[in-house]
Amino acid sequence: MLKGFGTFLLKELKELVRDPKILLPMIVIPLVMFPVLGAVMGYAVQTAQEQAIKAKLIVVNNDGGGWSNSFVSFLKRLNVTIYVVNNTKLDDKKVLELLSQHNATQILEIPKGFSENVTAHFSNPAVKASLRFYSVLAGTSIFEGTGSSVIDVLINQFNRAVAPDVVYSEKAAVIKGEIKYGVDPAVVSGLLMSQSIALPLTVLILLSYAPQIAAASMAIEKEEKTLETLLTLPMDRLAILWGKLSSSIIVAAVGAVAYMAGYSYMFSSIMAGAPASLNLDLASLGLVPSAWGYLLLGLSLFVAMISALALAVILSAFAEDVRSAQSLVSNIYPLVFVPSIALIYLDINTLPFALKLVLFAIPFSHPVIASKAVVMGDYWTAGLGIVYVSAFTLVVMYVASKLFATEKILTAKLKIKGLKTRRSEKPAEEI
Amino acid sequence: MSLAVEASNVVKVFGNVRALDGLSFAVRPGETYGLIGPNGAGKTTALRIVSTLLLPTAGTVKVFGLDVVKEAGEVRKVISYLPEEAGAYRYLSGWEYLEFMAKFNAKSKDEVRAMVMEAAEICGLGERLKDKTKTYSKGMKRRLLVARALMTKPKLAILDEPTSGLDVVHAYHVREIIKRYVETHGVTVLLSSHNMLEVEHLCDRVALINKGRIVAEGAPQELKEKFGCKNLEEVFARVVKIA
Numbered sequence: 001m002l003k004g005f006g007t008f009l010l011k012e013l014k015e016l017v018r019d020p021k022i023l024l025p026m027i028v029i030p031l032v033m034f035p036v037l038g039a040v041m042g043y044a045v046q047t048a049q050e051q052a053i054k055a056k057l058i059v060v061n062n063d064g065g066g067w068s069n070s071f072v073s074f075l076k077r078l079n080v081t082i083y084v085v086n087n088t089k090l091d092d093k094k095v096l097e098l099l100s101q102h103n104a105t106q107i108l109e110i111p112k113g114f115s116e117n118v119t120a121h122f123s124n125p126a127v128k129a130s131l132r133f134y135s136v137l138a139g140t141s142i143f144e145g146t147g148s149s150v151i152d153v154l155i156n157q158f159n160r161a162v163a164p165d166v167v168y169s170e171k172a173a174v175i176k177g178e179i180k181y182g183v184d185p186a187v188v189s190g191l192l193m194s195q196s197i198a199l200p201l202t203v204l205i206l207l208s209y210a211p212q213i214a215a216a217s218m219a220i221e222k223e224e225k226t227l228e229t230l231l232t233l234p235m236d237r238l239a240i241l242w243g244k245l246s247s248s249i250i251v252a253a254v255g256a257v258a259y260m261a262g263y264s265y266m267f268s269s270i271m272a273g274a275p276a277s278l279n280l281d282l283a284s285l286g287l288v289p290s291a292w293g294y295l296l297l298g299l300s301l302f303v304a305m306i307s308a309l310a311l312a313v314i315l316s317a318f319a320e321d322v323r324s325a326q327s328l329v330s331n332i333y334p335l336v337f338v339p340s341i342a343l344i345y346l347d348i349n350t351l352p353f354a355l356k357l358v359l360f361a362i363p364f365s366h367p368v369i370a371s372k373a374v375v376m377g378d379y380w381t382a383g384l385g386i387v388y389v390s391a392f393t394l395v396v397m398y399v400a401s402k403l404f405a406t407e408k409i410l411t412a413k414l415k416i417k418g419l420k421t422r423r424s425e426k427p428a429e430e431i
Numbered sequence: 432m433s434l435a436v437e438a439s440n441v442v443k444v445f446g447n448v449r450a451l452d453g454l455s456f457a458v459r460p461g462e463t464y465g466l467i468g469p470n471g472a473g474k475t476t477a478l479r480i481v482s483t484l485l486l487p488t489a490g491t492v493k494v495f496g497l498d499v500v501k502e503a504g505e506v507r508k509v510i511s512y513l514p515e516e517a518g519a520y521r522y523l524s525g526w527e528y529l530e531f532m533a534k535f536n537a538k539s540k541d542e543v544r545a546m547v548m549e550a551a552e553i554c555g556l557g558e559r560l561k562d563k564t565k566t567y568s569k570g571m572k573r574r575l576l577v578a579r580a581l582m583t584k585p586k587l588a589i590l591d592e593p594t595s596g597l598d599v600v601h602a603y604h605v606r607e608i609i610k611r612y613v614e615t616h617g618v619t620v621l622l623s624s625h626n627m628l629e630v631e632h633l634c635d636r637v638a639l640i641n642k643g644r645i646v647a648e649g650a651p652q653e654l655k656e657k658f659g660c661k662n663l664e665e666v667f668a669r670v671v672k673i674a
C-alpha cells in the first residue's frame with residue numbers, strides 16, 4: 001500500500017544494525033546499568049523496612065495472659081506505633097472493618113492460648129505459640145508487604161529474649177478486600193514488584209530509546225544529504241516516515257529484550273534475600289492481568305510508542321544534524337521519565353486531583369497507568385487511556401504527514417543555540 | 432509532442448531573498464540543456480523546483496506535460512535528480528546503495544540487476560563497490576551518485592553540477608556517459624555547471640542565469656557569435672557584468 005515501504009525498511013534496518021553508535025548503547029548500557037540499579041533498589045528496600053516499623057499496627061489481643069501483655073509492651077518499647085484492641089473475634093468482615101476504622105494496613109492478632117503455649121514451651125519445646133498477621137496489598141506500591149518481613153524481625157527479637165523459636169507467625173494477605181490465608185504479603189509484593197517495576201521500566205526504555213533512534217535516522221538523512229535524493233524518488237513519502245517508525249520500533253524491541261535480561265538479573269539479586277516459597281502463583285490470587293488485560297496493555301504501549309516516535313521524527317525534521325536532533329528530542333524526556341518513575345512508587349488513585357490530571361494528560365504515562373490498572377482489573381482506565389493516546393497519536397501523525405508532503409521536510413530548520421531553540425529567520429546557504 | 436520541461440514565470444522567495452524572479456525556459460525532448468550563472472544565481476533552486484523538491488512561490492513548471500506541483504508523484508516517475516551536494520548511506524556498500532535505489536524504479540528483480548550492472552559500469556568503481564560508502568573519497572561518491580541518477584534511464588535527468596569534485600579523467604568519462612545516454616537512450620538532460628568547457632561540450636542549448644532571471648539563452652555557438660566572444664567563459668563574464 002505504501003510504495004517503497006519494504007525496500008526502505010530493509011535499508012533502515014541494515015543501517016541501524018551496522019551503526020556502532022546505535023548498537024553499542026543497546027548492549028553495553030543495559031548490562032552495566034541494571035546491576036547498578038539492582039544495588040540501589042536493594043538499599044531502597046532496606047530503607048522501606050525501617051519505614052515500615054513506623055507504620056501503624058493494630059494489635060488484637062485475644063489472649064490477655066501474661067505473655068501476651070509482655071509481647072505488647074515489647075513492641076511498645078521498640079517504638080512500634082500500635083493500637084491495641086482487646087478480645088475481638090476476627091473474621092473476614094471484622095478484619096476489613098478494623099483496618100478501615102483505624103485507617104491502617106496491618107493487623108497482628110494474638111490468639112487465645114498464646115500465653116499458655118509460651119509457658120508450655122519451656123517444658124515441651126515442641127509446643128509453639130502462634131501469632132496471626134494480616135496485611136493489605138493494593139498492589140500499587142513496590143514497598144507494600146515489607147511490613148510482613150518487619151514483623152518477622154520483631155518476632156525474632158522477641159524469641160531471642162524469651163526462648164528460641166517459641167513464637168511464630170501465620171501470614172494472611174488482604175487482596176482486593178479478600179483475605180487470603182497462608183499467603184505471605186512479602187512474597188506477593190515481591191512478585192508484584194517485579195511486575196509493577198518491570199513494566200514501567202520497559203516502557204521507560206522503549207519510550208526513551210526508540211525516539212532517539214528515530215530522530216537519529218531522520219537527521220542522518222539530512223546530515224549526510226541523502227534526503228534530497230530520496231524525496232525525488234517514485235515512492236510514497238509516508239513510506240519514509242513509516243519506515244523510520246517501524247525500524248526504530250524493531251530495534252528498540254530488540255534493545256528492550258537486552259534490557260529485560262539485565263533487569264531480570266538485577267531482580268534476582270534483589271530477591272535473593274527474600275524467603276523461599278517463591279513459586280507462589282500470582283494468577284490464583286487474581287493479581288495477574290487476564291488475556292484481555294494484556295491486550296489492552298500491549299495496545300496502550302503501542303499507541304504511546306507510535307506517538308513518541310512520530311513526535312521524534314517531526315522534531316528531528318527541523319534539525320540539521322544528528323546532534324541537534326537528539327537534543328531536540330530530549331525535550332520530550334521529562335514527559336517520559338517523570339510519569340514512569342513516579343508511578344513506580346506512587347499510586348495514581350491516591351494523588352491530589354490536579355496532579356492526577358497532569359499525569360493523565362501526558363500521553364506517555366498511560367502505558368504505566370494501564371499496567372497497574374489491568375493488574376487490578378480496572379479495564380476502563382486502560383481503555384480510556386488508549387482512546388486518549390490514540391487521538392493524540394492521530395494528531396501527531398497528521399502533522400507528520402503534512403510535513404512530509406511539502407517542501408518543509410527539506411527546508412524547515414531550527415537553530416539550536418544553548419538551550420534556546422528558534423526558527424531561523426535568515427535564509428541559510430544550504431539545506 | 433510536449434516539451435520535456437516548460438518553466439513559465441517561476442518565482443521563488445525564501446524569506447526576504449528572491450531566489451528566482453520570473454524564470455522561464457523550455458527544454459525540448461532529447462536535448463541537453465544547461466543552466467549557467469554565478470554563485471547564488473538560482474540554478475539549484477530552479478532544478479529543485481523541477482524535481483518536485485521545492486514549491487514555486489508563483490509560476491508553473493511542467494515536465495512532459497505534468498505539473499510539478501499538482502502531479503508531483505507522476506513527475507517523480509519520469510525524472511532522476513542528482514543533487515549538487517549529496518551523500519550515500521554510510522553503512523551500505525556501493526552495491527547495496529545502487530540496489531536500494533534501483534528497487535524504486537525497477538519493476539522486476541531482473542530489471543534491478545540490469546540497472547545495478549549498468550551503474551557499476553558508469554561509476555567505474557569496480558571492486559570498491561563492495562566496500563561501505565563511508566570509505567569512499569569525495570570523487571568516488573560523486574561517481575556512484577551520477578551512476579545512480581543515470582542507471583534508471585529516466586526520461587529527464589536533472590543533474591546539478593554533475594562533475595563537481597571529479598578529476599579530469601573521471602569528469603571526461605562522466606561527460607561521455609551523459610552524451611551516450613542522450614544519444615542511445617533518448618534521455619533528456621537538464622544540468623547546471625560552472626565548467627564552461629563542459630557546457631560547450633555537452634549542451635545543445637544553455638541559459639545564463641543571474642539573480643534569478645535568464646539574461647541570455649541559446650546554443651553555445653549562437654551565444655558566442657551574438658556577444659562576439661571566443662568562448663563561453665567570456666560570454667559569461669560579459670553578460671554577468673552587464674546585468
Ligand SMILES: Nc1ncnc2c1ncn2[C@@H]1O[C@H](COP(=O)(O)OP(=O)(O)OP(=O)(O)O)[C@@H](O)[C@H]1O
Nearest residue numbers: 411427428429445450469470471472473474475476
Ligand atoms: N533553503 C533556502 N533557504 C533560504 N534561502 C535559500 C535556500 N536555498 C537557496 N536560497 C537562496 O537562494 C539564492 C539562490 O540559491 P541557489 O542555491 O539556487 O544558487 P546557485 O545558482 O545554485 O548557486 P551555486 O552556484 O553557488 O550553487 C541564494 O541567495 C540562496 O541564499
Ligand SMILES: [Mg+2]
Nearest residue numbers: 474475476515
Ligand atoms: Mg547550486
